[in-house]
Amino acid sequence: MIKDGIKRRWRGLLLFLAVMGPGIITSNVDNDAGGIATYSMAGAHFGNNLLWTLIPVMAALIIIQEMSARMGVVTGKGLSDLIRERFGVRITVYLLFGIFVTNLGNVIAEFAGVASSLEIFHVSKFISVPLSAVIVWLLVVKGNYRSVEKVFLFACLFYVTYIISGILAKPDWAAIGTSLVRPSLSFSPSQLGMVIGLVGTTIAPWMQFYLQSSVVEKNIAVKDYKHSRLDVIIGSFIVTIVAGFIILTCAATLFKAGVRVETAADAALALKPLAGKYCSALFAFGLLNASLFAASILPLSTAFLVCEGMGWENGVNKKFSEAPQFYGLYSLLVFLGAAVILLPRIPLFRVMLISQVVNGIVLPVVLVFMLILVNSPKLMGTHKNGRVYNILSWGTVAVLVLLTGAYALSFVG
Amino acid sequence: MNDEGSKMFLYFSDLLDLPVSDPEGKVRGRLTDLKVQLGELFPKVNSLVIRSRHEKSARALDWSWVETIRGRSAVLKPGADGRLTALEVGSREILLREDLLDKQVVDTSGAKIERVNDIHLLAVHGELRIAHVDFGMRGILRRLGWMRAIDAASDWLFSYRLPEKLASWKFVQPLASDPKRNLKLNVTVRKLRDLHPSDIADIIEDLDRANRSSVFRSLDTETAAETLQEVDPRLQLSLIETAPPEQASDILESMEPDEARDFLADLPEEKKERFIGTMEKPFREQVEGLLKHEEGTAGSIMTTDFLALGGDRTIADAVEAFRHAVHPLETVAYIYVIGEDRRLAGVITLRHLLLCNREERLGALMNPHVLMVEADDDIATVADVFNKYKFLAVPVVDRDLVIRGIITLQDIVQATAEEL
Numbered sequence: 163m164i165k166d167g168i169k170r171r172w173r174g175l176l177l178f179l180a181v182m183g184p185g186i187i188t189s190n191v192d193n194d195a196g197g198i199a200t201y202s203m204a205g206a207h208f209g210n211n212l213l214w215t216l217i218p219v220m221a222a223l224i225i226i227q228e229m230s231a232r233m234g235v236v237t238g239k240g241l242s243d244l245i246r247e248r249f250g251v252r253i254t255v256y257l258l259f260g261i262f263v264t265n266l267g268n269v270i271a272e273f274a275g276v277a278s279s280l281e282i283f284h285v286s287k288f289i290s291v292p293l294s295a296v297i298v299w300l301l302v303v304k305g306n307y308r309s310v311e312k313v314f315l316f317a318c319l320f321y322v323t324y325i326i327s328g329i330l331a332k333p334d335w336a337a338i339g340t341s342l343v344r345p346s347l348s349f350s351p352s353q354l355g356m357v358i359g360l361v362g363t364t365i366a367p368w369m370q371f372y373l374q375s376s377v378v379e380k381n382i383a384v385k386d387y388k389h390s391r392l393d394v395i396i397g398s399f400i401v402t403i404v405a406g407f408i409i410l411t412c413a414a415t416l417f418k419a420g421v422r423v424e425t426a427a428d429a430a431l432a433l434k435p436l437a438g439k440y441c442s443a444l445f446a447f448g449l450l451n452a453s454l455f456a457a458s459i460l461p462l463s464t465a466f467l468v469c470e471g472m473g474w475e476n477g478v479n480k481k482f483s484e485a486p487q488f489y490g491l492y493s494l495l496v497f498l499g500a501a502v503i504l505l506p507r508i509p510l511f512r513v514m515l516i517s518q519v520v521n522g523i524v525l526p527v528v529l530v531f532m533l534i535l536v537n538s539p540k541l542m543g544t545h546k547n548g549r550v551y552n553i554l555s556w557g558t559v560a561v562l563v564l565l566t567g568a569y570a571l572s573f574v575g
Numbered sequence: 576m577n578d579e580g581s582k583m584f585l586y587f588s589d590l591l592d593l594p595v596s597d598p599e600g601k602v603r604g605r606l607t608d609l610k611v612q613l614g615e616l617f618p619k620v621n622s623l624v625i626r627s628r629h630e631k632s633a634r635a636l637d638w639s640w641v642e643t644i645r646g647r648s649a650v651l652k653p654g655a656d657g658r659l660t661a662l663e664v665g666s667r668e669i670l671l672r673e674d675l676l677d678k679q680v681v682d683t684s685g686a687k688i689e690r691v692n693d694i695h696l697l698a699v700h701g702e703l704r705i706a707h708v709d710f711g712m713r714g715i716l717r718r719l720g721w722m723r724a725i726d727a728a729s730d731w732l733f734s735y736r737l738p739e740k741l742a743s744w745k746f747v748q749p750l751a752s753d754p755k756r757n758l759k760l761n762v763t764v765r766k767l768r769d770l771h772p773s774d775i776a777d778i779i780e781d782l783d784r785a786n787r788s789s790v791f792r793s794l795d796t797e798t799a800a801e802t803l804q805e806v807d808p809r810l811q812l813s814l815i816e817t818a819p820p821e822q823a824s825d826i827l828e829s830m831e832p833d834e835a836r837d838f839l840a841d842l843p844e845e846k847k848e849r850f851i852g853t854m855e856k857p858f859r860e861q862v863e864g865l866l867k868h869e870e871g872t873a874g875s876i877m878t879t880d881f882l883a884l885g886g887d888r889t890i891a892d893a894v895e896a897f898r899h900a901v902h903p904l905e906t907v908a909y910i911y912v913i914g915e916d917r918r919l920a921g922v923i924t925l926r927h928l929l930l931c932n933r934e935e936r937l938g939a940l941m942n943p944h945v946l947m948v949e950a951d952d953d954i955a956t957v958a959d960v961f962n963k964y965k966f967l968a969v970p971v972v973d974r975d976l977v978i979r980g981i982i983t984l985q986d987i988v989q990a991t992a993e994e995l
Contacts (some may be wrong), residue, residue, distance in 0.1 A: 237783070237785075238784030238785055239783045246677050247678055250676070250677050250718070251677055251715055251718045251719065254677075378783070381784065381809075381810070381813060383813075472690075473690025473692065473710065473715075
């Protein structure tokens with residue numbers, strides 16, 4: 163009788179997890195506060211002009227995620243682990259420090275999202291942010307994270323509202339079509355920055371570590387790898403569709419009306435065609451959910467990857483005294499991230515955008531490491547990269563570096 | 576190496592990338608690795624690995640050609656030049672940088688996985704041997720080159736020095752970072768076998784997939800069975816599938832019958848049939864019998880490892896029977912006494928075995944008021960019995976009062992803990 167109940171619970175969970183693979187979960191977390199902010203601003207400030215970038219970005223996303231998943235399945239080890247073993251402690255320390263700071267930026271963005279969404283309900287950030295920081299911290303440290311994950315995932319259905327709103331806003335589909343086929347890019351600092359931000363928010367460095375660890379945790383056998391690949395492709399599609407609709411909805415509503423997005427209330431107006439006067443509340447809910455979800459995953463994932471690379475004890479099922487560095491790092495990320503948002507008059511949406519631009523700048527560095535590892539016959543055996551893959555991947559790295567260079571130069575010129 | 580008789584400790588990180596020069600001072604290359612022969616308590620370095628800018632691949636030089644390691648360089652003996660060979664790593668050899676540095680190993684003194692930050696070598700009688708492995712923060716700081724600065728700072732600020740965290744090599748079990756090399760390191764996975772199966776299980780859960788199967792396969796059947804019982808159920812199937820089929824069935828047969836039953840019960844039908852099919856008849860029947868009982872009943876948590884003897888047998892017979900038990904009995908607290916019709920008649924305790932005369936008959940000594948439960952009784956009822964009477968084990972009988980199995984205190988605690 164007792165065992166029967168447990169078995170039924172396991173089977174249900176297995177079924178659910180079988181449907182929601184690591185790729186799909188990662189993509190849902192990917193649409194975090196930074197994502198919503200960046201896509202909204204891209205649409206509101208540049209209309210449909212930057213929509214075309216999502217196509218090459220999606221291609222890059224699929225390739226990069228596939229490499230992560232493949233490495234996880236073939237080696238059975240996390241990315242941090244592989245980097246430490248191949249490149250030694252010195253390079254690892256510098257890289258991990260860089261990733262820590264980048265991810266801290268992302269955590270700051272999540273709390274910016276929390277603050278900004280609750281501002282719509284006139285809740286002061288001095289209440290919302292510390293409260294949510296404590297809740298997130300307790301949830302992961304003391305609570306049962308797995309069951310709450312399901313609630314968060316369910317609430318991700320919120321993104322459907324952008325699709326509906328986008329259609330209701332009656333955008334100029336013909337113009338969208340042409341802009342996709344005939345891309346245009348001015349090399350102004352703001353446009354370049356936005357493009358880097360778009361890349362950075364869709365293909366965040368932390369995602370590669372997180373995806374690979376999730377795949378390793380699932381203990382997927384090499385012969386079952388095809389399922390992972392499909393899971394990654396589906397996840398990437400979801401991310402791109404959602405991103406695309408956020409951009410074009412904001413283009414059709416905000417850009418048309420000349421609204422610049424500085425606060426959540428501005429961004430919320432994009433949902434007016436669907437929700438009318440409730441658009442702010444709807445947007446606030448979606449942004450809050452996305453922010454809290456990511457705020458509970460990112461610091462955790464970062465603490466994990468740093469401890470993995472440094473050889474420190476890991477895991478939430480250990481006591482504080484057994485894994486002090488893990489808990490210390492995790493708490494630092496959550497509370498420092500939250501504290502930054504409490505600075506007076508900090509421009510929340512701009513902070514969210516900047517964190518994603520940093521992502522985009524750091525991404526090529528992580529990619530280079532990944533490419534060296536995934537091409538190693540000693541590690542990957544027959545599963546190392548093929549030539550086409552390498553060309554596309556190194557090409558992506560080159561383009562990203564050039565973009566960053568152009569961005570830096572555009573400030574000077 | 577010179578300096579006969581003197582002992583000196585040095586760190587591998589201090590040797591890495593040291594320039595290697597001939598007696599005249601001309602630099603031949605850099606010391607990129609050391610090759611070590613495993614097998615001894617403190618393994619000896621047998622070769623130096625040199626890489627020079629002109630050559631594409633690294634070359635090896637027997638350690639006997641090293642004159643001394645002085646300050647900032649390694650000096651070779653005259654004539655060493657011609658002795659450079661291609662680098663080959665034999666089956667009982669490892670390279671310190673390639674295979675050990677920055678990799679994960681098992682620290683058997685703490686029964687956990689650690690990462691190697693540095694290696695502590697002992698130079699004595701011209702030989703270099705591995706003494707300790709550095710798992711600590713000092714190792715990381717030393718590799719980064721920050722150790723002196725941080726030491727000075729913490730000394731000046733807090734009068735504190737970061738402690739060393741060294742583990743003697745005799746407690747260190749290296750793992751293979753390259754899946755193909757697992758086969759070679761299989762031979763040396765000896766140190767893990769002395770650990771308690773629960774500790775081995777913990778370590779296996781923390782390892783990556785390739786090393787997991789490697790470690791599991793290196794265990795002898797008994798230890799493998801005990802370890803499998805303790806491992807996370809999600810890993811049990813993938814572990815036992817890494818063992819060759821004959822060994823897999825041996826492992827299942829060595830497991831406690833109730834643990835084997837639990838493992839098989841959670842498998843998909845076809846795998847369950849396959850495993851059961853490979854087991855020998857008596858074990859197969861035992862497990863199939865246990866599997867028949869519905870989940871949540873006494874029959875589903877009982878074990879068939881118990882001793883039952885006729886009333887006319889003696890204490891001496893009981894001791895003999897105990898000696899020849901197939902599995903190490905979970906509980907030796909009670910020996911059950913059965914009548915001619917095989918019905919449960921009474922129980923003998925450990926006190927009887929120790930204190931009574933060897934010729935005394937069990938039937939005369941036994942306690943005839945033995946509490947029993949039926950296989951169909953639910954676990955809650957059994958738990959109440961334990962709670963009320965505080966037994967160490969309770970026999971499970973069928974409708975004819977023939978004893979079919981026993982439930983031990985451990986079994987009932989496990990079953991009710993899952994409830995909580």
